[in-house]
Amino acid sequence: MAHLRIENVRKSFHTKRETLDALASVSFDVCAGQWLTCLGPSGCGKTTLLRIIAGLLEPDSGTVALDGGRPRLGRSAYLPQEDTLLPWRTALDNALLPAEIDGRPRAAATAEAVALFRRFGLCGFEAAYPAQLSGGMRQRVELARTFLAHRELLLLDEPLGALDPLTRAGLQAWLLEVWTELRRTILLVTHDVEEALVLSDRVLVLTSRPARVRDDVCLADWPRPRRRADLRLVAERERLLDTLAREAKP
Numbered sequence: 001m002a003h004l005r006i007e008n009v010r011k012s013f014h015t016k017r018e019t020l021d022a023l024a025s026v027s028f029d030v031c032a033g034q035w036l037t038c039l040g041p042s043g044c045g046k047t048t049l050l051r052i053i054a055g056l057l058e059p060d061s062g063t064v065a066l067d068g069g070r071p072r073l074g075r076s077a078y079l080p081q082e083d084t085l086l087p088w089r090t091a092l093d094n095a096l097l098p099a100e101i102d103g104r105p106r107a108a109a110t111a112e113a114v115a116l117f118r119r120f121g122l123c124g125f126e127a128a129y130p131a132q133l134s135g136g137m138r139q140r141v142e143l144a145r146t147f148l149a150h151r152e153l154l155l156l157d158e159p160l161g162a163l164d165p166l167t168r169a170g171l172q173a174w175l176l177e178v179w180t181e182l183r184r185t186i187l188l189v190t191h192d193v194e195e196a197l198v199l200s201d202r203v204l205v206l207t208s209r210p211a212r213v214r215d216d217v218c219l220a221d222w223p224r225p226r227r228r229a230d231l232r233l234v235a236e237r238e239r240l241l242d243t244l245a246r247e248a249k250p
Contacts, residue, residue: 027062030187035202040205041244095148099148122141176198205240
């Protein structure tokens with residue numbers, strides 16, 4: 001059974017003046033432990049799709065099934081684009097928030113968080129507050145908190161989009177390393193085609209709004225780690241960029 005199954009999901013938003021069609025019959029499966037990345041033109045409905053899968057929005061029609069049942073809040077960890085760290089809590093206390101909500105023992109959760117901080121290059125910053133951290137460090141804390149939530153499905157909405165290229169490449173490597181060890185199911189939204197090809201088992205390309213699945217690229221047989229200069233990766237990047245450029249045209 002597919003870990004996550006999306007079937008004919010449609011979503012529109014209505015105002016007094018107009019109706020905005022965001023998703024039009026989107027369908028795909030994600031197997032347990034798979035990393036799937038979603039690409040598409042800006043404003044095509046990628047974030048709306050993640051919010052529906054997280055259970056934060058209801059689709060107008062279609063089904064979203066997680067292990068055969070309806071998704072519910074608490075079965076996925078959703079990392080939105082905006083910074084969601086609580087400014088009055090330290091980096092470690094921010095990362096421990098899911099454990100506190102779940103009622104897990106603090107000592108065990110702290111030990112796990114400290115180990116993951118070490119993996120994410122945050123060792124020594126456990127007592128720092130968000131205002132004392134760089135943008136890259138805040139993103140690492142948010143990613144660590146997402147993994148520490150112990151959810152079956154991780155929904156990541158442009159988690160590295162605001163970072164400089166060097167920091168972004170480093171975080172991509174850290175993220176891939178943690179995923180390789182923990183094997184959570186990941187659905188990533190990004191605008192970075194190279195990022196998608198370096199990290200993913202599969203890449204979905206959505207059309208312009210209202211979104212449909214335009215392309216489904218399987219990368220499971222591509223060995224990791226992947227070199228950005230590899231000719232196969234470069235060729236696929238150019239093909240996907242061309243597809244996205246055609247979709248973005250009015």
